[in-house]
Amino acid sequence: MFYTSTRDTSVKVTAAEAITNGISKEGGLYVPCEIPSVNREFLVQLAQLDYIGRAKAILSLYLTDFTDAELDYCVGGAYKEGKFSSPEVAPTVELEHGVSILELWHGPTCAFKDMALQLLPYLLTTSAKKTADGKQIVILVATSGDTGKAALEGFKDVENTNVLVFYPNDGVSAMQKLQMCTQEGANVSVCAIQGNFDDAQTSVKEIFTSDAVKAKLAEHNMMFSSANSINWGRLVPQIVYYFSTYCDLLNQRKIELGEKINVVVPTGNFGNILAAYYAREMGLPIKKLVCASNANNVLTEFIESGFYNKDRDFYTTISPSMDILVSSNLERLLFHLSGENDVFVKDCMQSLFKDGHYTVDKSVYEGIRGIFEGGYCDDDATKATIGKLFKEKNYLCDTHTAVAVTVYENYLKKTGDDTICVIASTASPYKFSPAVLEAVGSKDAVGDDGFEMMQSLHTITGVPIPEPLAAIQNKPVRFDKLAQRNEMTDVVLDMLGIR
Numbered sequence: 001m002f003y004t005s006t007r008d009t010s011v012k013v014t015a016a017e018a019i020t021n022g023i024s025k026e027g028g029l030y031v032p033c034e035i036p037s038v039n040r041e042f043l044v045q046l047a048q049l050d051y052i053g054r055a056k057a058i059l060s061l062y063l064t065d066f067t068d069a070e071l072d073y074c075v076g077g078a079y080k081e082g083k084f085s086s087p088e089v090a091p092t093v094e095l096e097h098g099v100s101i102l103e104l105w106h107g108p109t110c111a112f113k114d115m116a117l118q119l120l121p122y123l124l125t126t127s128a129k130k131t132a133d134g135k136q137i138v139i140l141v142a143t144s145g146d147t148g149k150a151a152l153e154g155f156k157d158v159e160n161t162n163v164l165v166f167y168p169n170d171g172v173s174a175m176q177k178l179q180m181c182t183q184e185g186a187n188v189s190v191c192a193i194q195g196n197f198d199d200a201q202t203s204v205k206e207i208f209t210s211d212a213v214k215a216k217l218a219e220h221n222m223m224f225s226s227a228n229s230i231n232w233g234r235l236v237p238q239i240v241y242y243f244s245t246y247c248d249l250l251n252q253r254k255i256e257l258g259e260k261i262n263v264v265v266p267t268g269n270f271g272n273i274l275a276a277y278y279a280r281e282m283g284l285p286i287k288k289l290v291c292a293s294n295a296n297n298v299l300t301e302f303i304e305s306g307f308y309n310k311d312r313d314f315y316t317t318i319s320p321s322m323d324i325l326v327s328s329n330l331e332r333l334l335f336h337l338s339g340e341n342d343v344f345v346k347d348c349m350q351s352l353f354k355d356g357h358y359t360v361d362k363s364v365y366e367g368i369r370g371i372f373e374g375g376y377c378d379d380d381a382t383k384a385t386i387g388k389l390f391k392e393k394n395y396l397c398d399t400h401t402a403v404a405v406t407v408y409e410n411y412l413k414k415t416g417d418d419t420i421c422v423i424a425s426t427a428s429p430y431k432f433s434p435a436v437l438e439a440v441g442s443k444d445a446v447g448d449d450g451f452e453m454m455q456s457l458h459t460i461t462g463v464p465i466p467e468p469l470a471a472i473q474n475k476p477v478r479f480d481k482l483a484q485r486n487e488m489t490d491v492v493l494d495m496l497g498i499r
C-alpha cells in the first residue's frame with residue numbers, strides 16, 4: 001500500500017515515509033492510494049478480538065510496510081492494560097434504545113486525542129527507524145489545550161524523541177494549563193507564549209520550516225516531525241474505534257451483521273469524522289455520518305450548500321476544541337470525492353487561502369450529500385442537553401458530546417431516521433467542569449478553582465473524578481516559562497540543548 005498527496009498525485013510514498021514526514025512537501029496531505037475493503041467474515045472475526053487485536057487487524061491493512069512484530073509492539077504498547085481506565089479502551093454504552101455513546105476519553109488525558117496520540121509515538125519511532133537513519137525526532141506542537149497535553153503524555157520518555165509544546169498564555173483553561181505545566185518526563189518541555197493560539201501556531205510553523213533551524217537540528221542528528229491531525233499516523237488509529245463500536249453493538253446483540261448504523265461526531269478539524277468516512281469506505285455498514293458543530297458552523301453550511309466560507313465571525317464557546325474555522329482534514333475528503341483530482345483540491349485550497357472561500361462542483365456536492373448530514377447548536381442548547389441527559393438518563397457528558405447529542409436529536413426530528421445510532425463522546429465532563437456544573441443546575445459554577453469545581457460536580461452527580469485529573473492537584477509545576485513570539489526559536493534551541 002502506498003500513499004499519495006492530495007495536491008500532487010505523482011507523489012508515492014510508503015506509510016512509514018508518510019508518517020515521518022507528516023505533510024507532503026508541496027503542502028498536500030498524505031492519503032492512501034487505495035482504500036482497503038473488508039467483508040462480513042472480517043467483521044465476524046474482528047468482533048471476537050479485544051481492542052488491541054482489532055487495532056492490529058485494521059492497522060495491518062494500511063501499514064503494509066510494518067512487520068507483524070512491529071505492529072504488535074506498537075498497538076500492544078499503546079493500548080496495554082492500565083493505560084486506559086476502561087478495560088475495553090473505548091467502550092460502547094447504551095444511552096437509550098437505539099442510541100449508544102462511544103466513549104473515547106478513558107485515556108491518560110481524558111480526551112479522545114489519546115486514542116491516536118498514545119499510538120502515534122510508536123508508529124513514528126518505528127517509521128523513523130525505517131526512513132530517518134536513527135535521527136532524533138523533535139515534535140513541535142502549538143496547542144489550544146487538548147492536543148498539547150495528549151502529545152506530552154504520549155511522547156514522554158519515548159526514546160529518540162523530544163516533544164516541545166507552546167500554548168497561548170491566555171488561551172487555555174486553568175485545568176488544561178495545569179495539566180501541561182505539571183507534565184512529567186525527561187524529554188518534554190512546555191512554554192507559554194504571549195499572544196493567542198494563532199500567534200503560537202504561526203510561530204511554530206515558521207520554526208518548523210526555517211532552513212536555519214533545520215540545519216542546526218541536522219548538525220545534531222535531529223529532525224522535526226508533527227503530531228497534529230494532518231499526520232496520517234494520527235488518523236489511522238481513529239478508524240479502529242468505528243470498527244470496534246460496530247463489533248460491540250454486534251456482541252451486545254443491538255444489531256444484526258450487515259445492518260447499517262448512523263454515526264454522529266462532534267467536529268472541529270474534521271479528523272475524527274474523516275476516520276469514520278474511511279471506515280465506511282472500507283465497507284463498515286454505516287448509513288449516514290452526522291457532522292455536529294457549535295456556533296462556529298462553517299461545516300454545517302458547507303455540507304448543506306457546497307460553499308465553504310471561513311470569512312465569518314469566530315465564536316469562543318463552551319466546546320472550545322471545536323472552535324475552528326479551517327478544518328484541515330476536509331482536504332482529504334475533497335480529494336476522494338472528486339475522483340482523486342489533485343488539481344481541483346489545489347484550486348480549492350488556493351482560493352480558501354486567497355479569498356477565504358471555495359465552492360465545490362455538483363458531483364462532489366452530491367457525493368457529500370449522499371453520505372453526510374450537518375447540524376449545529378449554540379451554548380444554551382448544549383447546556384440544556386447536558387442537564388436533560390443527566391436528569392432523565394443519569395448520564396453525564398461533556399460539552400462537545402452534548403453538541404453531538406443535540407444535533408442528533410434535531411436530525412431525528414427533522415428526518416425521522418431512527419437507524420441505530422452511535423454518538424462519539426470526545427472528552428470527560430470533568431475537563432470542562434465550569435460549564436457542566438452550570439448545566440446540571442449548580443449555583444457554585446463561579447470562581448476559577450478547577451479542583452473545587454470538580455469536587456462540586458462529583459458531589460452533585462456522584463460520577464467519579466478521573467484519576468489523572470484528580471492527581472494533578474498534588475503535582476509540582478515544572479514549567480512556568482513565558483516567552484515572547486520573537487524569542488521562540490531560541491527557546492526551542494535551549495529546550496534541545498543545542499543553542
Ligand SMILES: *Cc1c(COP(=O)(O)O)cnc(C)c1O
Nearest residue numbers: 267268269270271272321426427
Ligand atoms: C479535538 C477535539 C474535537 C474535534 O475533533 P476533530 O478531529 O478535530 O474534528 C472534539 N472534541 C474534543 C473534546 C476534542 O478534543
